[in-house]
Amino acid sequence: MDRDRELAKLAASGDTDAFASLVRLHQSKLRGFLRRLTRGDAALADDLAQDAFLLAHRKIRQFRGEGTFSSWLLGIGWSCFLMERRKRKEEALETLPEQGDASLASEVGTRVDLERAMARLMPEERAALTLCYALGHSHGEAAEILSMPLGTVKSHVARGREKLKAMLEAME
Amino acid sequence: MIDDRNLDALLLKPLTEVPDRGFSARLIDRIAERESWLDAAMFWAPLAVAAVAIPFVPVRDVTDAILHLSPGVAGSGAVAFAAAVLALTLSLDNALRERARDE
Numbered sequence: 036m037d038r039d040r041e042l043a044k045l046a047a048s049g050d051t052d053a054f055a056s057l058v059r060l061h062q063s064k065l066r067g068f069l070r071r072l073t074r075g076d077a078a079l080a081d082d083l084a085q086d087a088f089l090l091a092h093r094k095i096r097q098f099r100g101e102g103t104f105s106s107w108l109l110g111i112g113w114s115c116f117l118m119e120r121r122k123r124k125e126e127a128l129e130t131l132p133e134q135g136d137a138s139l140a141s142e143v144g145t146r147v148d149l150e151r152a153m154a155r156l157m158p159e160e161r162a163a164l165t166l167c168y169a170l171g172h173s174h175g176e177a178a179e180i181l182s183m184p185l186g187t188v189k190s191h192v193a194r195g196r197e198k199l200k201a202m203l204e205a206m207e
Numbered sequence: 208m209i210d211d212r213n214l215d216a217l218l219l220k221p222l223t224e225v226p227d228r229g230f231s232a233r234l235i236d237r238i239a240e241r242e243s244w245l246d247a248a249m250f251w252a253p254l255a256v257a258a259v260a261i262p263f264v265p266v267r268d269v270t271d272a273i274l275h276l277s278p279g280v281a282g283s284g285a286v287a288f289a290a291a292v293l294a295l296t297l298s299l300d301n302a303l304r305e306r307a308r309d310e
Contacts, residue, residue, distance in 0.1 A: 048308070051238065058231045066230070067222035081230065088234050089241075149217050168218035196214060203209045203217075 039104035047096045054095065058088055061105055064170065065112050071165050072116050074154040083119060087112040102179060106172065110180045113162060120158070145203070152202035160195030163188050 039060070045053035065087060069080035090111050091098075098107050153161055159181070166177040167188075178188045280286050 051235065051242075054238070055231060055235045058234055059227065062227060062230055063225040064222070066225040070225070071222065084230070085234055085237070089238065092238055145217055146220065164218060165222070168215075169220065169222045196218075199218075200209055200211075200214055203214070207209070 040100045043095060043098050043100065043104055046092070047098070054092055057104065061108055062088075064105060065108055068109055068162075068165060068170065069112055069116060071150075071153060071161055071169075072113075072158055075150065079119070083112065083115045086115045090115065102176070106176055106180050109166070109170075110182065113181055116158070116162075148203055148206050149199070152199050152206070155202060156195050156198055157191075159183075160191045160198070163191035164195045164199075167192055 039057065042053045042057050042060075046057060062084065066080055066084045069083045069087075070077055073079045073083070087108065091108055094111075098104065153164070156164070162181055163177055166172045166180060167174060172180065174185060174188050174192070177192075178185045181188060183191075
């Protein structure tokens, strides 16, 4: 978006208010994405989102506006998630018990089932499916955000879909 | 029964909106805090280095060398030319930066 580019340019010249506007515009998307990656652990997702924004602020001059600001930010968020995963030495984000996301409690039926099933996928599958469906990115954009080859993203999407389908059928 | 269409419809639902609840404000406060710390470090670090280094600087030798060289430098055409080129380069650079910022 042009407005994002304009704000990023101002932020790069040291305008903190412009960066604050970018944070307000994109916090929900990034935190939502990270909540799904951390299987609903809102506190961890918010810590990662904070790290991602701090990193984005430090590197804002590197954002050249070739892709969208949102994709660039999601890429940083994904890197922060991977660093956290490495820090926890795989103990981790995959084996931690699922957190009850309060925002899901009010929702019913298939949506909750989807979140439960999503939580059992590999993080790469969760990330690829979320980017390509819920966040509306193309496979190519998802490949850039996740720094993966296009073919790998496509297989994560296909494998994730198959697993989800099987899990949701079993839940019925 | 979940078929491909149902699954697509489920997956395509946008993520639940996450309310800000002070997240942005806390983050901006942290950035401001970090920046003021960095500004302070940038200001005090050179002063601290200078304070430590000054006792070891041979001030008398440096003064003597300056006094010895100044008349020659002041009368040198080459130095005057270099200074003029430097001044022109700096003002051109400044003008270009301002134009890029305005665009």
